[in-house]
Amino acid sequence: MKKIIPNRKRFYFSLAIVLLFIYAYDFMEMRISTPTFQAVLSDNPLGYRARFDTLEQDGRALRYLEIGTDSLPLVVFIHGAPSSSSFWKTFLRDSSLLSKAKLMAVDRPGYGYSGYGQPELSVKKQAALIAEAIREKRGQHPAVILHGSSYGGTVAARIAMDFPDLVDGLLLQSASLKAGSEKTFLFTHITRHWPFRWLLPGSIHVANMEKLSHKAQLDSMAGLWGRIKSATILLHGDEDGLIYPENAIFARDHLENASFLEFKMLEGRKHDLLWTKRALLEKSLEKLIRLTAGGADALALPEG
Template structure:
């Protein structure tokens, strides 16, 4: 009986570890170094520049396709845990490339921007992202920003603090309302130094960001009327990670935006990049046409 219980306990541990590895592997794989990222871009036949720029407090890595000053600049800001490689599916879209230069930025703590070294201040992240946009933007070039998940939070902060840099804004599945998101129970214990070393670097960054979300979103609450760009809010009705109430909250707060399009995608969850890509591209073209 004792051996049977021991066997079952070991089996349970093995199955748990196997499941954890299965769930975490995509987030580990997406944190590519330059060589891996270059190989992926080459396999996709994408002529993209991989570069680094000093931000206000962190060197950030970026990918860029196109430097045609007659086109607007379309900026992609990823969620957590992710990297600029998340946007390769959008970068391969010929219609977007024909209409805009495309810039994808590794947020601080991910990819080539200090992987595993979290930056929990959304204001500081926005300052660093703004520095990259300024460096890559051509004179008088219009800028459309697409932020996904917590990248949407950073994008909103960017539009609040640097309205002159943002001419169009797409907030997709974005965390915007304090306390309106799901937090895994394991996030708290694994964020402690005694356990955090066990986690992949990108997950560790995401953990620290997650635990700072509420305070950071509360700090943004009085700044929403600074956003003066046409804004699209896109959210799945069944999003269990970043609750749909985030979208309604932002709609009420965007009093300074000349246009607000609010689209709840029926039956969709958090990952609209894969479940509703045509809809994302539709609204990106909408914003690009406006600018």
């Protein structure tokens, strides 16, 4: 019997992972239609109704939603990959957050209902599109805070770089921020080729294409960190095997002009802080709300 060489074993293993993604896709909540999502979000203790809208700019569409009171600070959630605004549904129904801020979540280009399956590899263009949606709301709110998760953190950082006067607070959680400091799976390279690409759900195709462009996009941002002026909190797990911990260390060392900077490397935590450290994420958002609404005096306020 012919011996299978290790490279071929890796190929078959990666192909098996791809097939698992394909068949598991129907059971993975990658996006929720507007009517269904509106019904899901209406189940909140304060009785708020979510409003959905679509912004079109330079040939790309951006679906986003808002829920809460206009007079409060605006918290904008930016998801990673593969995902969509539905990723944030638990946060968007949280009574504590809704009592302190209006909440907004976007479908990044290529995900959800923002040109599903069509990648936008330019982080600069993604940032400009989301910034335009924020700009339309800016005058209604005393402050704007961005929460970027994983590759959503890349986009959030780029918004704060390119539109510093638009962003008052920044929560970068498990964020991809340093070029070349993340894991890339073999199947990501395999499925970039057309014989395999057609097998994939659109969201995974977009995620793969983004993954392969991460280094170039982050390299283009390397000299722009000094533009960020907003109060910033960095949270990362010290055992994150997907987006490595040095991403947060890199950002900490380059955020020289942030008005406030807090850095937490969470012991024993991986790339799952949205599930394992949700209370800390909410407290971090609430701290940024206090900071941006009350200035330095807010640091004296309790966090509970």
